Amino acid sequence: VRVVHLFRKGSYLLTADDMIAVCASIRHSLADPQVLGVVVTHGTDTMEETAYLVDLTHDDPRPVVFTGAQEAADSPTPDGPGNLSRAIAVAGSPQARGKGVLLAFAGTIFPAAGVRKCHTTRPDAFANPDFGTAGTVSDSGEVSMHAAERGIDPLPLPGVGARSPRVDVIAVYPGADSKLLRASLQAGAAGVVLQGTGTGNANRALCRDVADATAAGVMVVTSTRVEAGAVVPRYGDGGGADLRAAGAIPSGLLRPSQSLVLLSLLLRLETPAARIAETFARRGTPPD
Numbered sequence: 001v002r003v004v005h006l007f008r009k010g011s012y013l014l015t016a017d018d019m020i021a022v023c024a025s026i027r028h029s030l031a032d033p034q035v036l037g038v039v040v041t042h043g044t045d046t047m048e049e050t051a052y053l054v055d056l057t058h059d060d061p062r063p064v065v066f067t068g069a070q071e072a073a074d075s076p077t078p079d080g081p082g083n084l085s086r087a088i089a090v091a092g093s094p095q096a097r098g099k100g101v102l103l104a105f106a107g108t109i110f111p112a113a114g115v116r117k118c119h120t121t122r123p124d125a126f127a128n129p130d131f132g133t134a135g136t137v138s139d140s141g142e143v144s145m146h147a148a149e150r151g152i153d154p155l156p157l158p159g160v161g162a163r164s165p166r167v168d169v170i171a172v173y174p175g176a177d178s179k180l181l182r183a184s185l186q187a188g189a190a191g192v193v194l195q196g197t198g199t200g201n202a203n204r205a206l207c208r209d210v211a212d213a214t215a216a217g218v219m220v221v222t223s224t225r226v227e228a229g230a231v232v233p234r235y236g237d238g239g240g241a242d243l244r245a246a247g248a249i250p251s252g253l254l255r256p257s258q259s260l261v262l263l264s265l266l267l268r269l270e271t272p273a274a275r276i277a278e279t280f281a282r283r284g285t286p287p288d
Contacts (some may be wrong), residue, residue, distance in 0.1 A: 007021075010043055011044065011045045011050070012045040014046055016264060020160050021129045021160055027157070037063040037090075037091030039084070039091050040064065041080075042066050044066050044070065044126075046078070046257075047126075048126075048258060049260070051115065052113060052115075052257075053261050054101045054112065054160065055100050056261070056283075057157040058100060058101050059223055062097060063097060063099060064091075064102070065087045066087075066103045068105070069084065070121060070125050079106070084139065086107065086138075089137055089143055090109055094146075103126060106126075107137055107138065108124070108126070110126060112127045114128045129226055151202050152282060155265060156269055158268045165268065166184075166188050167192075169256050171195045171225070172197050172201070172202045174194045178205050178206055178208070180208040182209060185213055185216075185218060186195050190218060191220070191264065191267050192210075192213065192218060193221045194220060195223055196223065196243070196287075197225060198226065198235075199226075199235070200232065200251075204241070205238075207238050208246075210243060210244035210247065213247075219263060220246075221251050222244075222249065222250050223256045224251075224256075224257045230253050231251050250281060253286065254280070260281060262279070263276070
């Protein structure tokens with residue numbers, strides 16, 4: 001085991017360039033053919049974002065495993081050492097090869113896509129209700145993983161400091177108007193993720209401004225605040241069907257946090273609008 005120190009900061013302080021730097025450091029470590037895998041220790045607040053960015057751009061069969069801790073190292077019951085030892089076991093396991101980027105926490109192994117923090121303080125802090133789990137790892141390091149492998153080609157990794165288009169998340173709630181959306185657009189947003197209600201719904205006022213935004217070339221993606229289930233453009237009268245008619249792209253099973261990461265990366269790569277829609281359709285669906 002070799003330790004690579006990149007930086008130390010609360011994960012709630014990370015920027016897009018910080019996450020790209022993590023990706024670059026992983027690639028640098030994997031340039032050594034003797035490396036079996038990589039473990040990334042990361043704060044739990046935004047682990048789901050960084051892990052997903054790495055997963056989107058990871059082009060090596062060797063595993064990358066994210067882990068962290070809910071309790072401080074000097075607490076009576078620290079969970080960091082156990083999570084770290086289990087993550088190392090996963091990263092070194094032949095079963096993890098070809099599985100993409102994983103998150104190992106409290107004995108459960110998750111695929112990076114769809115994973116999210118589900119509890120603020122509990123030791124088993126992560127869940128993946130739509131994409132499921134990838135396996136388990138015991139306290140003694142015994143790894144058991146499902147057979148499915150990742151089947152989507154990776155996206156290019158932009159360099160640190162590359163043009164970073166603004167992408168904002170706008171929440172939909174009872175009585176929401178378009179002021180926050182318009183403020184985002186006035187601030188120069190190239191993309192917007194709507195955190196819709198239910199199956200990905202908004203209201204008539206937001207639909208009108210979404211139509212204006214997409215007509216002006218802004219990419220709008222509709223996600224949902226609901227814990228599980230797909231975004232389904234089903235309702236009119238300001239609902240998801242009207243959002244789709246206004247040019248918004250359904251995120252499928254991707255929640256706002258990972259929709260933001262995917263949309264930001266695609267815009268950095270100057271991806272055409274039709275390709276962005278196609279990418280969300282593919283990546284917002286669980287693999288077979």
